[in-house]
Amino acid sequence: MFNYLKKIIHYKKAITKHTNNLDDEKDQGVSLTSHLDENLNMLKNILGNSNDIIIKLLNIGNNHDYKGALVYIDGLVDKTMLYESIMRPLQNEMSCSKDCSNLTVLDRINERLLSSTNIDNVSKIKLLIDNILTGNTVLLLDGSNQALAIPLQKWEKRSIEQPVTESVVRGPHQGFTETISTNITLLRRIIKNPDLRMESYTIGDQTNTNVCIVYMKDIVNPKLITEINTRLDRIKTDAILESGYIEAFIEDAPYSIFATVGNCEKPDKVASKILEGRAAIFVDGSPFVLTVPLLFIENFQSTEDYYSRPYFSSMTRLLRFVSYFITILSPGIYVALTTYHQELIPTQLLFTMAAGQYGIPFPSAIETLIMLIIFDILREAGIRLPKPVGSAVSIVGALVLGESAVSAGLISPFMVIIVALTAISSFVISSQTDSAAILRYFFLLLAGLFGAFGLIMGFLFILVYLASLRSFGTPYLLPISPLSMSGMKDTFIRAPIWAMLKRPKTIGKYNLNRQTESYMKPTENNRNINDE
Template sequence: MFGYILKKIRYFSLKNKNEYMLQNTKPGKNNSEPISPYLEKNLEVIKGILRDCSDLTIHEFNFGRDRRFKGALIFINSMVDKEGIHKNILQPLMYDALLLQDNVDMDFTKIDTIRKNFISITDNLKVTLLSDLLDNLLAGASILLINGSKEALAIKSGKRESRSIEEPGTEAVVRGPREGFVENVKVNIALIRRKIKDTDLCVEKFVIGEKSKTDVYIVYIKNVANPKLVEEIRRRLKRIKTDAILESGYIEQFIEDSPYSIFPTISNSEKPDKVAAKILEGRAAILVDGTPFVLVVPMVFVESFQSVEDYYARPYLASIMRVIRFLSYIISTLGPAIYVALTVFHQELIPTQLLISIAEGRERVPFPAILEAFLMIFTFDILREAGVRLPKAVGQTVGIVGALVLGQASVEAGLISPIMVIVVSTTAIASFAVPAQTDSGTILRYIYLALAGIAGGFGIIMGLLATLLHLASLRSFGIPYLWPIVPLDFTGLKDVFIRMPLWTMSKRPKAIVWENYDSYNQSPGLMPSPYKKDKSDSK
């Protein structure tokens, strides 16, 4: 029966693929014809294609010494900086050209002549194909067409609304830079470049999305990042054929290694310092226009438990916090499951006094412990979701109502035992300690709870084993997901459960840089020490 279903699924997916191919090869869709030398004809074509665009401006003008040349400036008036166009394109062409000496004879039908002599906007581009022309036009460029020229000039005079750089909402720090990425990808690249001023820093551009034509950049450091990794990212990006990339999550879901896994294999961040640090380790960042969330590949599991602050603070507290984060992940996934397993299956493992007080608390509870736990976790998830979606002003009300519903009222009504409230609230708090794994933690919590309800401790162990097997099988762009624990790498372990002092971590992560695996990021022996008079120093 499975075979039949699989066959059907494959049949439909193949059918869909064919239909998609057919749809995209329909005639008229492709504007890859060259620009004609006749201005009138070009304008006709463009007007024809963009006939329903009321915000399209076509400004025809004559210029040159005796105004015998004809030109047209085309732009979408909602996207350009009009003042800049007047000042930097139209004024030089229409007025400054008049002031030319008689003996200077310029061929104004050559786009290069205009580009080199009159256009003072640096960000310009020669286009020869109509499709390129339209792409640039729709991206906010002003198109300069000259009668008699087979080329057009796309001048990027666009203005771009951009949010100012603020502290990101998702990754707040006590110590560390407060800046965060914004929606404008140019700004984001600048933010990274400010951190890494290196000639080897590469910024490769891709345009993805048939309709959105979103700019996607791969940023990495040549000679540090594994070339195969970069090649693999390019390959995966190129195969994306979709209408739109609206957020980096789209890219993530199209290029991730294990789409069926509940664990993310691509990390994301809003913080330039974090992304820069990862690029410096040999990873590659994927920046997507229109979102402050930058993807970083490859990702390993322990990365979820690392915070930028670990490296800014001195190593002792940072190491304790690491351990606390690991523990909270365990608590957040296993808390209710262990409680249910203990109280339903293994009561002999609970200390006698505790057992008595749990039994006393559950005396009036009408539900089995497993249902009680499900109800509580479910209620908590509802509250969390509601709290996120609601406007901030109303959000507090949800918290108060939630505290009353979850805590006091349900216990007083005898629906929930007080210990269950403690277990679930501890679980809830712990789940926020590891933001990168909140998704997987939430799902695992339900799975483990169900297993604990079915088979107690045995079920939990089965679930843990399955999770471990799955984790060990995952890869992120060729890197084992559990590295450096599986496969064991002692140099990598310096930065897992404890964070060794910075001066001990002089090599880049082996699994990530791979080919130049003994590459140093700092000179060894940087341990600070006060000046000691050496024997060789003394006279």
């Protein structure tokens, strides 16, 4: 069966390879001519008559000696800046004697007149188009086969807000936005170090999306960056609409229900991961930044763990493990106990459960399945529906499906408790909600068919599978398997910050020392600073 699947995939790969080679290297070769009209005609041909593309013809110089044109996209350009620092100086302040050749005029404009930084000389039509589309303003000059690309981008964007997915009580509240430059700035503001390096990519034949790899030069494993480079280079697609696209293309186990690429919305979290030796991948248009490699344990860690006191953090972390097991296993365990292993239920509880089940028309496996599906419907509806309708859904969900179904004798009251517990626990591990939802049904099926035997086999299967996964060369279950004692400081418990002297062994092995021992030692002097 798997061989068959593999064959299909290979076939599809072959087809895509073939089509990708077609449209390369043709347009890029075409150069600009030294006639303005020809150049403009060429541009019009490629860009079409879209009304947001503005071609502004102007005469340059205080004597109006030179003919030129500005090409830009309306809405992507800061208009005040365009008038103040480009058009006015070009038209009024430009003084140039006749002996200047057309080619040097462009350089003079660049050097003397324009205050904008980062101005590029462009001579190929393809590059010119790319510049226009990314929001740069292009200046063409009659008689010159080169053009100037002036970055004056400005567009409407969302301001920095608190992220929806990862809210914290203590810790920074800002989250990433959809603009890549803002996001990188947020990170730069946290890590003020020349070693913070970035590598830019443009991916997507149609969307030309900016993608940026960010890492700490002397902490990260250089091989990790090469690996990310090759994986990003391999992407041949027409559109990158969200970082999820990149994730799908570069992840180690594309068929897995477990994510092997992490994502997060908070700059402080990305900073902490980068400082442990991971690399981050920023994608323009998405507030979710990818981090690799991802360990399974990261799903159970929250930034707030490190900002609160270690005892409480350790307790909540253990609680998260418990919640995870509750959310994936409790429906299965309930079904296994009530249909196969009644002898494992304490006698008094069995009486109560038997009383609750009395008159229920469905077998408990079916009953559980129905309730889980209803819960998933409610959850999905809760995410998508417009806010004013929210209260209606919660009333329907809680009252009609919970209370009334029990009093009508359709489901047992225990079932409601189990499903409610499962539902609440699933939100504790927010980043594993997706896989947990699938695993829940998986274990329910096994429990319904084979009882506890099935549950145990399924659990072992998942465990072995997790241990076999790798994320960018790092074992997925890392501090647990292979066992790393120093990693245990930040696994089931969270040791005090001053005790975590080393970075994670595998990820940060190129620069293991995080800090030297510098915790507060109470001495007579520092205890008695108030004494005279």
